[in-house]
Amino acid sequence: xxSLHGFIAIEDVxxxxxxxxxxxxxxxxxxxxxxxxxxxxxxxxxxxxxLAEVTGEADTPHAEFSELTTSAMWVANMLxxxxxxxxxxxxxxxxHDSAMVWEFGEVIFEPKxxxxxxxxxxxxxxxxxxxxxxxxxxxxxxxxxADHPSIEEWYKAALKHIGKVADL
Numbered sequence: 137x138x139s140l141h142g143f144i145a146i147e148d149v150x151x152x153x154x155x156x157x158x159x160x161x162x163x164x165x166x167x168x169x170x171x172x173x174x175x176x177x178x179x180x181x182x183x184x185x186x187l188a189e190v191t192g193e194a195d196t197p198h199a200e201f202s203e204l205t206t207s208a209m210w211v212a213n214m215l216x217x218x219x220x221x222x223x224x225x226x227x228x229x230x231x232h233d234s235a236m237v238w239e240f241g242e243v244i245f246e247p248k249x250x251x252x253x254x255x256x257x258x259x260x261x262x263x264x265x266x267x268x269x270x271x272x273x274x275x276x277x278x279x280x281x282a283d284h285p286s287i288e289e290w291y292k293a294a295l296k297h298i299g300k301v302a303d304l
Contacts, residue, residue: 138282140290141203141225142178143212144265149219150175153211157186168293170279172267178290179203179223187211200234200247201225212238220244222261226276235261 143153150167154177157165164182167175177183184205188195193207204223212221216238222245225234231252237245245264248257262275269278276282284290 138285139227139229139287140178140281140284141201141223141287142176142290143208143215143221143223144170144174144176144262144279145215145221146219146265147173147175149215149221150177152218153177153215157183157190157211159186166291168290170281172279174265174267174279176279176281176290178287179208180287180291184208198236198247200236200249204234204236209236212236213241216241220265222265224258224261224281226256226258226281228282233258237261237264 143150147169154165154167164180164186165177167177169175184195184203187207188205191207191210193210195205195207198204198209203225212223215221217240220237220239222235222237232249233256234247234249235245235257236243236247245261250257256276259275262279267275267278269275284293
């Protein structure tokens, strides 16, 4: 079982994201390295608040996503000037996957939601980022995105890289 929502991009882009929005303790934006040179920034409640504060944009979720807000979309749009940025949301309990991808300030993969019995929107987005499948069943598995069951566990794993542990 897993529940995951956050941004995935090449490590340079996620580090840019992390450095741009990390005021506070614990830091609201924390990246964790994935395979193939990608990284994940988990969308935590603290990050949502920080993005809305910094951008002045609404904290209203997009129709296809429970956590992707107007402010987060604005940030993804800006970061996509550096490299492709995907926002993914996957919940094994409901069987829903949602994804969206930006590049050069434009949406190149429109918001899409799929159910467990259809090809995964998340895997489509990850392919578009350049994730390749070598030994695992799909792109999601190849990046190890099922390694932690919740966004809180992903965030704690990311914080361990800097020697801090926090409760969400």
